[in-house]
Amino acid sequence: MNILVNYSGDYLQLLTPELENKLQAIHLGIHTKSAEGADYLGWAEWPGSISPAFLQDIKETAERIRSTSDVLVVIGIGGSYLGSKAVIEALSTPFQNSNDLEVIFAGHLVSGEYLKQLMAYLDNKEVTLNIISKSGTTTEPAIAFRFLQQYMEKRYGNQAASRILVTTDEEKGALRTLAIEKGYRRYVIPGNIGGRYSVFTAVGLLPIAAAGHDIEKLINGAREAEKEFGVFDTNSNPAIQYAVIRNYLYDAGYPVEIMATFDEKLIYVQEWLKQLFGESEGKDGKGIFPTSVLYSTDLHSLGQYIQDGKRMLFESFLMVEKPAGDLTVFEAENDGDELNYLSGLTLHEFNLACHEATKTAHLAGGVPQISLTFEQLDEQHLGHLLYFYMMACAYSAYLLDINPFDQPGVEDYKSNIFKILNKPGYILL
């Protein structure tokens, strides 16, 4: 598998001896677990360490869910939500109307209307619940769980416990205690892996497998990535290349990254990326601000700003080489729409031309360009791609001298919420 990094500038020129040294130190810091935040570097060797028994266990649980349920409701927020959402959306097809199990997310928003209607919707379906939370006390998913747990108990009586799965900390936390008390099946969020790096743990794997996707292939892709992107080669390791380029651009006065795709199925990968990079880098008054666009639609919207607005943007395309399905423009008798000149062109080829036209125009407009290309949208390539981004993100943050693995601002927000709502033990200062 291959991820190609294409940059509108001269990459090799960026590799000063000083930078090479810094990159080497980062490489060592990550792989010898000596870098800042090393307690949360577990993700780096995680795919290679997954045992066949663990995967088998997840697959069996997923099969049991699929055979007993129409809907899996997944309760989580942030890293307990975005990874599985990104993978499931990327592997879905438009207008899916099958009898397949449906995965519905809750707990990432607080909405009475949503929860009420969700419960009404569930009334004539068979349901399993998976609550994902390290502490079990993050307010938003805890609220959703309080309502949905009650719903399950009313609905299924003493069978409810067999339909509730808990993914939480191995050793501590309110949710762990509750799961033991109630006899809920437990899965573990490893202590040395943070939420936004957790897609290859039970956090991501259980919902993804329940949705019917091949988690073995997903993990195989991640394992291959672990090997490839663990090699220290500044000339050929795309994770290092991408990190170097974006940090160079940041220093050169481009603090906003526009992540662009032509594939609607990737919009939640973009949301996952915005958490991954935003939360890892956005500290100490520093960091690239990650934003996303979907083309062509946004070429007829934000395209104007990107072309001609305030110059502080660089753009990184995420391109898929082989489309999941395609059509060819046919010759029409009546060329009233003036499209006959495109006869024989596939729609995928149209998007490639569109990419070329956009790159050229935006570059001329003062927006430096990066394109990341991968082969196709399936489990294996997706596993490979997501690990690639994790490694690129770690390099990026360390290049900025930032610990990629904490999130003091989010922790502040979580405890601010406790304070403003007068949670016992929290004082509003």
Next chain:
Amino acid sequence: MNILVNYSGDYLQLLTPELENKLQAIHLGIHTKSAEGADYLGWAEWPGSISPAFLQDIKETAERIRSTSDVLVVIGIGGSYLGSKAVIEALSTPFQNSNDLEVIFAGHLVSGEYLKQLMAYLDNKEVTLNIISKSGTTTEPAIAFRFLQQYMEKRYGNQAASRILVTTDEEKGALRTLAIEKGYRRYVIPGNIGGRYSVFTAVGLLPIAAAGHDIEKLINGAREAEKEFGVFDTNSNPAIQYAVIRNYLYDAGYPVEIMATFDEKLIYVQEWLKQLFGESEGKDGKGIFPTSVLYSTDLHSLGQYIQDGKRMLFESFLMVEKPAGDLTVFEAENDGDELNYLSGLTLHEFNLACHEATKTAHLAGGVPQISLTFEQLDEQHLGHLLYFYMMACAYSAYLLDINPFDQPGVEDYKSNIFKILNKPGYILL
């Protein structure tokens, strides 16, 4: 109806005599049609000028579509797509599973997989098609229409024409010619209203009415807004207030606006806003870059960056006073999730507390705060709100000395695409 603007700084202090004069000139320029780009100022007095007969016509057509079809496929991109999409999503309910007519959008993306599966999905439904394009030659919707027109002709034979509606220029263009030739029912995009200001014309109204929403109320809201926001009062006109504040912040070193909402139903209003402001202001190397977040989910994602990242952001909340539905946190026997302290709190009240906590924290983190509050999410308030934003956007762009109504960058892109694909008559320079 009321839109409240709350600003973390001192608004009155921003109103220098010089600025008052400039605002007055802008007011006159808009309402006497003497400002730059005046040819496209038709939107300002449009709601008040809509005749009962016009609304009746749209409503009758919508009723005919609803009685003969399960699905309305709307083909459009940019301003021919985002307005109706925003209104329909804002008025929809989660888990809608009714027998109501479904509106599906196409033409805003180019995807063979999507179009193929759309046509398969349509096979056992009754279908009407509405193509919206001023020229009829914008490539993306034209491609979708070529496939879907063929589909309709194969499917319905000589009845196809009665199931295809065209919204296009009154006097010229390829689509107009085709519609006349084929006998398609035509609706008009007024010549003096640009795409991103067209939601109250047939562009937006026909799909919105077909989806079952009350366009009379929508227009009533817009009419009320036209009166209110047409008054030149810098102390009480919220359109002027919002424009003044955001432009002050832009000048003060905050070129990125984070548009925040707690309501998932508003995410396409945010997309519409990103087009409205991005395309109106992003010119001549200037303009505020509009981005959007959905809370709570993004508080556990981009929240970290907003709190602690590079300081160049201001935040504008769009808050709804009355929720469409609500739930109250109940007391649980087992307080394992530690939520009993919230007993009696509604989820809407939780979001309000969350808003307060976030505003306070982000302001302390160096992110100036604006909150726009409106009463409730229904047709009337939505019409009022969208007109408010149009007027605020016009003031904003003129404050930056930018013509809000052209989009040279998008036009460049459209013709770049023609060139790179070798459209006859276009030469790649």
